[in-house]
Amino acid sequence: KQEVTQIPAALSVPEGENLVLNCSFTDSAIYNLQWFRQDPGKGLTSLLLIQSSQREQTSGRLNASLDKSSGRSTLYIAASQPGDSATYLCAVDTGRRALTFGSGTRLQVQP
């Protein structure tokens, strides 16, 4: 059974810092990995999707990497801003047709 773990569970940083969120998964047989953002009481917004054959994806200040063999992914956020405050969720697609999510990292960026 695929299990996804995210560390840390919560993170508070001052504005402007670069930060790294971690995601690990137990079964390396994945099709892709996605990072989502969730604002309080809201749905999920897809940030980045990395195919299993890819090593990384970039979008603006966000960079996600994938090491499938070791079952790890990182989300790097450069020059953090208060508007980045949200919960960040990692999810893997194992071809089971549904995503398996981690519990998320709750990020607070202090102005």
Added chain:
Amino acid sequence: DTGVSQDPRHKITKRGQNVTFRCDPISEHNRLYWYRQTLGQGPEFLTYFQNEAQLEKSRLLSDRFSAERPKGSFSTLEIQRTEQGDSAMYLCASRLEGANIQYFGAGTRLSVL
């Protein structure tokens, strides 16, 4: 197209009552998913439709839960005889067959008193 739409956004009910939620996926998305998210956790898969066919159900979906997608467009999720443990955010997502990204709705937050 305005994305995945869920109704209602918030539902408060008393234990033992039945509730029904609706999800309207992005048009032409033939795949539709229901997830449940409790506080501090990530979403957990409940069930999945391809067109009108319900292809997979999680063990989380007890006999009190039923989902339908009668014409392959919108879907409903009904919970009978609600329990306090059913309190959660119920998320719907849709995807076009062959595409990677699932698009999520804003969710329905259920509070069972």
